[in-house]
Structure formats: structure tokens, C-alpha cells
Amino acid sequence: MTLPKLHVAVLMGGWSAERPVSLMSGEGVAKALESKGHRVTRIDMDRDVALKLAEAKPDVVFNALHGTPGEDGTVQGMMDLMGLTYTHSGLATSVIAIDKELTKQALVPHGVPMPGGRVVKCAEIHERDPLPRPYVLKPVNEGSSVGVAIVTAEGNYGNPIAREAKGPWQEFEELLAEPYIRGRELTTAVIADKALLVTELKPKSGFYDFDSKYTDGMTEHVCPAEIPDEIAQACKEIALRAHRLLGCKGTSRSDFRWDDTQGVEGLFLLEVNTQPGMTPLSLVPEQARACGMDYPELVEAIIAEALSDRAAADAARTSRAS
Known part of the structure; x- marks a missing residue:
């Protein structure tokens, strides 16, 4: 889908623990869109976010928020009520995916391997x-x-x-x-209903915590991961299945632990992130780049799916009304 020149509101910041990451993601997205000739309105979310969006009147909202309330269905419900077109997953998917226990209830009955607890x-x-x-x-x-x-x-x-x-x-x-699952940290991105690659994350110390994710030099990214083909294929199949079962849109990232002494039986999905980071150290842009898609192209692909889904929904409503 070739995009026309659009007015895009980039929603970022907020007040969750992931605010700094969201600000980095949002600024990266805004600059990428501007490099493609789109008009961008940056919105640092506060309690007046609905008013700011109404005043901006964007063609589409790029949701670069992380954590609550931007990733748990709250902001999605607000934008649904306002009739806005926005990127990433909708209300129901966001409510389920942000909750690790609800995610298990949605995926495990369909054969997706996840830890107990x-x-x-x-x-x-x-x-x-x-x-x-x-x-x-x-x-x-x-x-x-x-x-x-x-x-x-x-x-x-x-x-x-x-x-x-x-x-x-x-x-x-x-x-x-x-x-606790001993072994290796793996992750797979899905973009526009296609699983990309598997990245292995090797923290320099401890485990892959918040600091290791967002501090340059603290984690080595091996992309693509140096793992057996059957494990790479299993990661991609599970990530795509989870993406579809949850109803994810735009992009998602599935995180795994793999006990490499147990073969494919040692592979477990930990969670599905419906709004993965878009910072310079983030994993989805890295995998997209390894597949030949640069950062601005990735951003436009996410917006293109949102616009396509909205057009399909509008057409379905028109068909039912006629």
C-alpha cells in the first residue's frame, strides 16, 4: 500500500514506568514520518489527551505509548469512541495481551507452550x-x-x-x-501478519531487565540467532499463531525462554508485546532492518495496515447498512 502524504499524530510519553522509552519511540517515529514528507503532530499524553487529539484532527494516530494506560485498552477505547484511526492492536486485544494471566488463558488451550504458575x-x-x-x-x-x-x-x-x-x-x-526456565532469551517480531526473524539476547550481566533493554552496550543482540533451524521455525510459528489468536494488528513481539538442553520441548512463550519499542535499541526495527526494511518503511507499513483495516471496517459497515 503506497501511502499518500498524511497528517499523523504521534502519541507518546504518558505516565507509566515506561514513559522514557515511549518518548524515545515516539520521537523516532515522528522523525521517520517527517523524512517521508508526512505532517506530524507530537502529543505527549496527559489527562487532556482527548482534547489534544480532537484539536489535531489527524488522518491517523501512531500509538507509541508503552505500558498503561496506552497499551491496556484504555486509550484504544477512547480513540474508538472518538472515531479515530490508530495503529497497533485494538481494545479487546490490548486488554488481554497486557495481562500475562489472561494471555495464558487465551493461548494455552490452543497449544501455545507457556510456563505454568x-x-x-x-x-x-x-x-x-x-x-x-x-x-x-x-x-x-x-x-x-x-x-x-x-x-x-x-x-x-x-x-x-x-x-x-x-x-x-x-x-x-x-x-x-x-x-524459572533456565537457558536462552529469544524474541520474534511479527509485522503485517508475517513473522520475521529470531533474535537472541545476551545480557552482559544478570538477566534481560529494563536497564539491559534500554542501556546501550548492556545486551548483545544476535540477529538472526545462532540456533537450530527447528527452534527458529518454532519461534516464528508460535509468534505468528499468538499474534493471530490474540488479534494483534500492526506489529507484535513475542518473547521466549529456551532451555537448550531440552530441544523444542524446552521452548516457552513468555509474553506477547502488542506495542513493542521503536527506539534505536529496540528489537522490532532491528529485525525489520535485517529483512531489508529500513526504519521509515517500517513505520509506514504499520500505518498502512491501520488504514487498510479501517477501510475494510468502513466497507463492511456500508455493506451491512445497504
Whole structure:
């Protein structure tokens, strides 16, 4: 789809823990669009976001928000009510995908391999471990590895976990507890209903946390990953299946852990990110570039799908009315 010159509102910032990442993503997107001759209105989301969008009257909104409320269906519902065309996934998909437990309920019955575990009240973990160690504790609805803790057999947070130990239990009322999967960190992007490549992430220290993701030099990206063909193919098949089952639009990124001693049986999907980062260190632009698509082309491809979906929806409504 060849794009005409458009007026695009780039929605960025907000007030989630991922605000700095969103600002970097949004500015990158805005500059890419301007390089292609589009008119851009930058909107740093605040409580007056609906008024700002109404005043801007864009042809399309590029949603570069990360975390809540820009990725959990809240902003999507607002834009639906306003009749705006916007990029990335819609309300229902966003509500499910931001919630790791709802994502499991949507995908596991369809054969998508995901870790077991359960949601626990933080008060409980100071009395007893919810799972055998080692295990992982993470917020149910945050991205970018915000608030993730790995609880090891050595009792790095105390045994049981001490209330005064620094960790996500001090910030959230409940957490998702999952078995720790040893091995390697892999990720696959889907753009316009096509799985791209597999990237392996090798943090220089610790695990692939927020700092490792967004600090230059802290993580080595191996793209494409140096893994057996059957694992690469499994990652792409699972990522595309999850993208379709959840109803994702534009682009998504599926994150995996792979226990390389177990072959394909050791591969588990951790989560599906419906609005992956678009920063200089982000994984989706990197995979797109490795497939021959530069950054401005990637941005336009995401917008093109949003416009195509809107045109199809309008045509369907017209057909039903006639």
C-alpha cells in the first residue's frame, strides 16, 4: 500500500514506568514520518489527551505509548469512541495481551507452550514460597521486564522473602509466580501478519531487565540467532499463531525462554508485546532492518495496515447498512 502524504499524530510519553522509552519511540517515529514528507503532530499524553487529539484532527494516530494506560485498552477505547484511526492492536486485544494471566488463558488451550504458575497476593510470599525455587515473580500487567525478580534456592531475598527486601512486592499487591526456565532469551517480531526473524539476547550481566533493554552496550543482540533451524521455525510459528489468536494488528513481539538442553520441548512463550519499542535499541526495527526494511518503511507499513483495516471496517459497515 503506497501511502499518500498524511497528517499523523504521534502519541507518546504518558505516565507509566515506561514513559522514557515511549518518548524515545515516539520521537523516532515522528522523525521517520517527517523524512517521508508526512505532517506530524507530537502529543505527549496527559489527562487532556482527548482534547489534544480532537484539536489535531489527524488522518491517523501512531500509538507509541508503552505500558498503561496506552497499551491496556484504555486509550484504544477512547480513540474508538472518538472515531479515530490508530495503529497497533485494538481494545479487546490490548486488554488481554497486557495481562500475562489472561494471555495464558487465551493461548494455552490452543497449544501455545507457556510456563505454568499462578497469581499470588504479595502478603503470601512473605510467609511461604508460592512455587519451588528457583521461580520468577513479575507484575501481571507491566512490560519491559519492569518489576521482575528471580528468586533462587540460595535465598537472595531471604527465605521466605523478607518484607524489607527490595523487590516488586513493595510496589504491587499481587504478582505472577512462574517456574524459572533456565537457558536462552529469544524474541520474534511479527509485522503485517508475517513473522520475521529470531533474535537472541545476551545480557552482559544478570538477566534481560529494563536497564539491559534500554542501556546501550548492556545486551548483545544476535540477529538472526545462532540456533537450530527447528527452534527458529518454532519461534516464528508460535509468534505468528499468538499474534493471530490474540488479534494483534500492526506489529507484535513475542518473547521466549529456551532451555537448550531440552530441544523444542524446552521452548516457552513468555509474553506477547502488542506495542513493542521503536527506539534505536529496540528489537522490532532491528529485525525489520535485517529483512531489508529500513526504519521509515517500517513505520509506514504499520500505518498502512491501520488504514487498510479501517477501510475494510468502513466497507463492511456500508455493506451491512445497504
